[in-house]
Amino acid sequence: MDLEFDAPDLRERLDALSLPDLDAVPFGVIAFDLDNRVVGYNRYESDRAGIAPERVLQRDLFIDVAPCTNNYLVAQRYTDEPHLDEQLDYVFTFRMSPTPVRLRLLGEAGAPRRYMAIRPR
Amino acid sequence: MAVSYSDLLQFFYQCPVGLVETDEAAHVTLVNPAAARLLAPVLGNDDLSDLLPVLERLSPELLSALTRERTALGPIGAGRRFTACTNAEQATWVELLAVRVEPGRLMFVVLDADREQELVRRERVRALEVNDQIVQSLVAAETAFGLGRPDRAAELVSSASAAGRRWIGEQLAQAGGAAAGVVRRRDAAEPVAEAVEP
Numbered sequence: 148m149d150l151e152f153d154a155p156d157l158r159e160r161l162d163a164l165s166l167p168d169l170d171a172v173p174f175g176v177i178a179f180d181l182d183n184r185v186v187g188y189n190r191y192e193s194d195r196a197g198i199a200p201e202r203v204l205q206r207d208l209f210i211d212v213a214p215c216t217n218n219y220l221v222a223q224r225y226t227d228e229p230h231l232d233e234q235l236d237y238v239f240t241f242r243m244s245p246t247p248v249r250l251r252l253l254g255e256a257g258a259p260r261r262y263m264a265i266r267p268r
Numbered sequence: 269m270a271v272s273y274s275d276l277l278q279f280f281y282q283c284p285v286g287l288v289e290t291d292e293a294a295h296v297t298l299v300n301p302a303a304a305r306l307l308a309p310v311l312g313n314d315d316l317s318d319l320l321p322v323l324e325r326l327s328p329e330l331l332s333a334l335t336r337e338r339t340a341l342g343p344i345g346a347g348r349r350f351t352a353c354t355n356a357e358q359a360t361w362v363e364l365l366a367v368r369v370e371p372g373r374l375m376f377v378v379l380d381a382d383r384e385q386e387l388v389r390r391e392r393v394r395a396l397e398v399n400d401q402i403v404q405s406l407v408a409a410e411t412a413f414g415l416g417r418p419d420r421a422a423e424l425v426s427s428a429s430a431a432g433r434r435w436i437g438e439q440l441a442q443a444g445g446a447a448a449g450v451v452r453r454r455d456a457a458e459p460v461a462e463a464v465e466p
Binding site: 211213214215216217218219220236237238239240242243244245247268 | 277280281282296298299300301302303304305306308309311313315316317355358360
């Protein structure tokens with residue numbers, strides 16, 4: 148799939164994909180609903196994190212799946228900003244190792260799906 | 269009961285307290301999500317592979333203690349608390365603890381200290397407000413006395429004294445009651461040397 152992390156219309160293009168089709172995206176994508184429940188966890192992210200999708204789906208993104216992002220820099224942005232499209236450098240802790248990543252936070256008021264796109268730095 | 273590697277990983281992954289393991293040069297070997305969450309505001313362009321720049325920014329005191337106690341095993345700077353503000357605008361604070369597990373292996377514990385710092389801040393503001401109120405009343409009393417109005421001066425002194433007593437009472441109640449030795453005066457109050465003529 149020729150979808151790029153920096154694509155200006157990334158949110159719209161992810162919205163147009165079915166959840167299983169997220170597996171074809173060439174960077175990490177976590178889709179979650181308005182209650183922060185993970186509804187999509189693509190293959191790229193699953194392989195990188197070493198976590199099977201079934202251990203993640205329907206769980207709270209900021210409490211169970213990516214607790215390292217549960218602060219004002221990331222989680223709070225989804226709550227506060229109705230039109231969110233922001234990139235930032237961050238550190239994930241895959242298998243207890245510090246892993247620098249680039250995050251793209253995507254959310255739109257009224258849309259049922261929100262996204263966290265992840266690529267290695 | 270045998271604990272599998274993945275159980276152990278999940279335990280540290282879900283732990284709400286930040287844990288970081290480093291070597292003696294502060295190179296990070298293990299870190300859990302809570303530590304990444306709490307330290308993220310001070311990382312800037314750093315990738316958390318090296319804790320040294322983080323410690324330099326957050327707590328030079330802890331860094332000094334680590335250098336001073338470079339051969340000691342166990343808690344570093346025992347008895348001291350190392351707290352640091354990670355973002356002044358968001359009022360986010362952490363407390364850091366360091367333990368030398370074995371020579372060349374350090375464990376850092378990162379605690380969320382936002383709530384504690386907010387309580388301390390509120391208490392300080394309240395103490396300043398009460399102090400200001402008392403000082404203002406005393407200044408007004410002094411002026412009233414100078415203007416030849418001792419009754420008004422006495423009234424103002426009484427109200428200042430009542431405000432002070434009320435605040436101390438509140439503080440003692442919050443501290444779980446007035447246990448002996450909780451409150452200590454730095455200096456004893458000056459006794460009245462002789463009765464003041466009316």
